Amino acid sequence: MFKPTLCTLALLATSGFAAAQGAPMSFDVAEDHTRIFMAAQPLHENGMPAHGNAFLSQGYIYPAGTLQDGVPGVLKDGSPAFPDLVLGTWTCDGYFVGEAGNATSGAWVISRQVFAFARGDQIITQGTEIADLGEENLRPITGATGDYAAIEGGLVQTTLGFNEYMALNATFEFETPVKDHAHDSKDKASDAPGRAASDAEDIEWDSGFPVGPLEPNSNASF
Numbered sequence: 001m002f003k004p005t006l007c008t009l010a011l012l013a014t015s016g017f018a019a020a021q022g023a024p025m026s027f028d029v030a031e032d033h034t035r036i037f038m039a040a041q042p043l044h045e046n047g048m049p050a051h052g053n054a055f056l057s058q059g060y061i062y063p064a065g066t067l068q069d070g071v072p073g074v075l076k077d078g079s080p081a082f083p084d085l086v087l088g089t090w091t092c093d094g095y096f097v098g099e100a101g102n103a104t105s106g107a108w109v110i111s112r113q114v115f116a117f118a119r120g121d122q123i124i125t126q127g128t129e130i131a132d133l134g135e136e137n138l139r140p141i142t143g144a145t146g147d148y149a150a151i152e153g154g155l156v157q158t159t160l161g162f163n164e165y166m167a168l169n170a171t172f173e174f175e176t177p178v179k180d181h182a183h184d185s186k187d188k189a190s191d192a193p194g195r196a197a198s199d200a201e202d203i204e205w206d207s208g209f210p211v212g213p214l215e216p217n218s219n220a221s222f
Contacts, residue, residue, distance in 0.1 A: 024063065027064050027087060028170065029168070037055060037057070038055040048100065049101040051099075052095060053095065055094065056092070057092045059167070059168070061087040061117065062086065064171060088116050090113065091114045092114075093112055095110050095111075096109055099131075104132075107131075108131040110127070111128075111129055121148050122143070124143040125154070125155045133160070135159075138175060139154055156173050
């Protein structure tokens with residue numbers, strides 16, 4: 001029971017690190033329709049982007065819960081609906097895939113997302129985005145700075161919907177807390193197969209066979 005208790009305490013202590021420093025562990029994003037740019041081709045017959053279409057988009061980062069229940073985060077002119085709540089800028093670039101703009105389920109975009117917080121911290125994720133509304137989608141974290149530098153795991157994106165200007169609203173939450181690398185390494189060592197020793201122990205195994213050169217005329221047999 002001792003080691004699991006230590007692990008639990010370590011996770012509880014480290015999971016609040018970024019939040020204690022002022023860096024949120026979850027947040028919302030409102031895409032700005034005035035800063036969405038897509039390639040002229042390829043397109044579906046209905047004008048929606050098709051597989052292979054490249055795009056670039058930007059938006060605003062808000063505290064988690066700001067965009068619940070269809071609340072718009074961007075005004076008609078592209079300015080933030082809640083300027084006093086803006087935490088930073090979200091930038092997304094990539095390519096439409098599969099059914100792309102006509103997709104209703106599954107991966108429709110392969111993208112890179114950059115979360116640049118006003119306080120200087122940054123997070124970068126890269127992976128798929130799914131067309132399913134309200135469904136969690138895990139994106140790997142490929143880089144982070146500031147209070148997020150020790151984050152491991154991924155960032156879970158849930159698409160909330162699209163505003164009246166066809167711009168994305170989404171919420172994000174970290175998959176795992178900040179990890180204690182030193183503690184994690186000790187756990188892995190102690191959990192190694194065939195080993196149940198403390199950090200101070202050094203177990204040696206005697207095979208029963210002689211080690212080193214044999215004396216001439218030795219009666220040793222194998």
